[in-house]
Amino acid sequence: MRIIVALRPTNKHGTKGEYTAFRKLLLASGLVLVQPEVFLGCAPTRRAAMLLLERLKEQAPTTGAVCALVLTERQFSSMVYLTGEPSYQEHSVGTAANIDL
Numbered sequence: 001m002r003i004i005v006a007l008r009p010t011n012k013h014g015t016k017g018e019y020t021a022f023r024k025l026l027l028a029s030g031l032v033l034v035q036p037e038v039f040l041g042c043a044p045t046r047r048a049a050m051l052l053l054e055r056l057k058e059q060a061p062t063t064g065a066v067c068a069l070v071l072t073e074r075q076f077s078s079m080v081y082l083t084g085e086p087s088y089q090e091h092s093v094g095t096a097a098n099i100d101l
Contacts, residue, residue, distance in 0.1 A: 001049040002076040005056065007037040008065040018061035025059050034087065046070070 005026060009019045027033070029052060031041035043049035049070050060066045 001043045001046055002071045002073065003031065003041045003043060003049055003052065004069040004071065005031060005039045005041075006067045006069075007039075008067075009037070009061070010064040012063050015061060015063045019064070022056075022059060022061050022066070025056070029056070032087075043070075 007019065007022070009015060026039045026041075029041065031039040034040045041052070043052060053068055053070070056066075056068065
């Protein structure tokens with residue numbers, strides 16, 4: 001299972017610390033920053049993915065938005081790069097599809 005977490009922080013006073021702590025939690029939980037404010041992680045089972053999401057939900061910032069998406073390996077492997085190349089993590093973990101447009 002792949003987990004994608006996207007953050008949309010706000011500029012409200014006092015929220016920077018919440019988002020900094022949450023980003024550190026995401027990194028400590030094994031997620032990797034793949035785009036600004038977008039983190040990607042792997043979980044061996046759906047249950048493990050749901051447990052991780054519950055833990056993240058408890059620590060989520062009170063303002064802004066935090067969205068999470070859980071994908072199967074097959075769904076994730078159908079991702080197509082319009083520009084750029086797969087990251088080191090994607091090379092080492094592997095993706096099944098190399099679709100040419």
